[in-house]
Amino acid sequence: xxxxxxxxxxxxxxxxxxxxxxxxxxxxxxxxxxxxxxxxxxxxxxxxxxxxxxxxxxxxxxxxxxxxxxxxxxxxxxxxxxxxxxxxxxxxxxxxxxxxxxxxxxxxxxxxxxxxxxxxxxxxxxxxxxxxxxxxxxxxxxxxxxx
Amino acid sequence: xxxxxxxxxxxxxxxxxxxxxxxxxxxxxxxxxxxxxxxxxxxxxxxxxxxxxxxxxxxxxxxxxxxxxxxxxxxxxxxxxxxxxxxxxxxxxxxxxxxxxxxxxxxxxxxxxxxxxxxxxxxxxxxxxxxxxxxxxxxxxxxxxxxxxxxxxxxxxxxxxxxxxxxxxxxxxxxxxxxxxxxxxxxxxxxxxxxxxxxxxxxxxxxxxxxxxxxxxxxxxxxxxxxxxxxxxxxxxxxxxxxxxxxxxxxxxxxxxxxxxxxxxxxxxxxxxxxxxxxxxxxxxxxxxxxxxxxxxxxxxxxxxxxxxxxxxxxxxxxxxxxxxxxxxxxxxxxxxxxxxxxxxxxxxxxxxxxxxxxxxx
Numbered sequence: 001x002x003x004x005x006x007x008x009x010x011x012x013x014x015x016x017x018x019x020x021x022x023x024x025x026x027x028x029x030x031x032x033x034x035x036x037x038x039x040x041x042x043x044x045x046x047x048x049x050x051x052x053x054x055x056x057x058x059x060x061x062x063x064x065x066x067x068x069x070x071x072x073x074x075x076x077x078x079x080x081x082x083x084x085x086x087x088x089x090x091x092x093x094x095x096x097x098x099x100x101x102x103x104x105x106x107x108x109x110x111x112x113x114x115x116x117x118x119x120x121x122x123x124x125x126x127x128x129x130x131x132x133x134x135x136x137x138x139x140x141x142x143x144x145x146x147x
Numbered sequence: 148x149x150x151x152x153x154x155x156x157x158x159x160x161x162x163x164x165x166x167x168x169x170x171x172x173x174x175x176x177x178x179x180x181x182x183x184x185x186x187x188x189x190x191x192x193x194x195x196x197x198x199x200x201x202x203x204x205x206x207x208x209x210x211x212x213x214x215x216x217x218x219x220x221x222x223x224x225x226x227x228x229x230x231x232x233x234x235x236x237x238x239x240x241x242x243x244x245x246x247x248x249x250x251x252x253x254x255x256x257x258x259x260x261x262x263x264x265x266x267x268x269x270x271x272x273x274x275x276x277x278x279x280x281x282x283x284x285x286x287x288x289x290x291x292x293x294x295x296x297x298x299x300x301x302x303x304x305x306x307x308x309x310x311x312x313x314x315x316x317x318x319x320x321x322x323x324x325x326x327x328x329x330x331x332x333x334x335x336x337x338x339x340x341x342x343x344x345x346x347x348x349x350x351x352x353x354x355x356x357x358x359x360x361x362x363x364x365x366x367x368x369x370x371x372x373x374x375x376x377x378x379x380x381x382x383x384x385x386x387x388x389x390x391x392x393x394x395x396x397x398x399x400x401x402x403x404x405x406x407x408x409x410x411x412x413x414x415x416x417x418x419x420x421x422x423x424x425x426x427x428x429x430x431x432x433x434x435x436x437x438x439x440x441x442x443x444x445x446x447x448x449x450x451x452x453x454x455x456x457x458x459x460x461x462x463x464x465x466x467x468x469x470x471x472x473x474x475x476x477x478x479x480x481x482x483x484x485x486x487x488x489x490x491x492x493x494x495x496x497x498x499x500x501x502x503x504x505x506x507x508x509x
Binding site for chain 1: 402403406407409410412413414416417418420421424452455456459462463466467470
């Protein structure tokens with residue numbers, strides 16, 4: 001499992017170090033468009049999508065401006081996770097969904113959360129596993145959370 | 148001899164006079180019944196007035212004949228015919244009057260019904276009258292029937308709920324077996340899940356109906372969060388009723404409370420984002436171009452997400468209830484359900500009390 005070096009750095013200092021500095025940092029804290037998280041892009045190709053899934057402990061795929069995506073991100077951020085967020089443009093939506101379905105071997109809907117390179121589920125699953133207390137251990141195991 | 152304002156018109160066939168004004172008046176009054184703005188008292192007054200007038204006119208109808216009798220040359224059968232016609236006219240008049248009064252009575256009942264509904268709605272703090280939100284104007288039949296079905300279903304749900312609360316109460320006071328108590332707990336839980344299903348169904352028809360909590364009493368609505376109770380608040384209310392808890396249970400409940408809080412916060416922030424998005428879409432472009440611009444349709448598309456929020460909120464409620472039933476023993480769960488039911492009853496009683504307690508006139 002390949003994780004980028006960015007994983008190891010707590011998100012606050014990471015954001016401060018990236019281009020844009022202060023204002024982006026504030027935007028980030030405010031939740032901006034997607035609810036926070038590290039924004040990544042995909043061109044919808046298999047390689048691009050696979051890379052994103054494999055290289056991130058936690059990644060959320062969702063439509064641009066989707067409010068449910070926002071909810072997932074806020075929840076994960078609130079737990080101390082620094083999720084990668086891939087906002088998919090309308091044109092690329094179908095392609096990305098296809099690629100993701102092939103990873104999973106089945107139907108996928110946005111928002112889709114991948115943990116440790118595997119499909120975790122949608123907002124429903126994130127909510128129920130959080131209530132039952134299963135979510136945090138899973139995140140820790142995938143290296144998305146430290147105590 | 149004093150004839151009030153009736154006018155006599157010669158009848159073509161018989162050479163007698165008929166007070167056509169009277170007939171005309173019945174016709175006018177039939178039309179005016181369909182106007183809902185006439186208050187019941189006015190209608191009754193008019194009816195009384197007409198009744199008096201018709202009685203005097205029946206008398207008047209005979210008077211001309213007695214006048215004519217002075218001319219002894221009138222044949223007997225002509226007089227008889229005239230009398231018969233008068234009787235016939237009087238009979239018809241009485242029938243018309245009967246029908247008219249019947250219609251008046253129906254309108255009066257309808258008016259009373261409407262006034263009661265209005266009063267009920269005002270007491271529940273609903274906005275009634277004027278504006279686009281009033282009643283269900285302009286909403287399709289499908290939405291109306293979805294809402295009507297839900298309201299009927301909720302009434303039944305409430306009846307069943309009250310029954311279950313009573314059963315729980317007596318079961319906890321009596322010495323019933325663990326298994327029987329478990330069955331009661333499971334029924335109680337399923338009953339709530341049934342409500343969530345009903346809400347999901349009506350949310351598809353009209354999500355604003357669910358968001359406003361119109362089927363609930365005013366105090367319940369005061370505490371509502373995305374169309375229902377806030378799980379973490381509920382835990383705060385119920386847990387003290389379920390003492391004593393083991394240390395492990397206290398820890399578990401504490402964690403559950405925190406998880407609920409986090410999930411609620413995430414959903415609330417999502418709602419805020421939705422409001423911002425809809426608002427921004429609606430306000431985009433220039434103002435001053437009229438009301439039916441593309442921005443409105445675009446905003447509506449964004450608003451569809453509201454159904455998801457309602458479903459997610461109910462999903463959270465369901466998961467929380469489920470998790471509580473795992474943490475607690477059967478007896479504790481039964482006490483919890485009883486406490487929840489009674490808390491809702493108290494909220495409803497509060498709403499009732501509030502609606503009925505005397506207040507200074509505004």
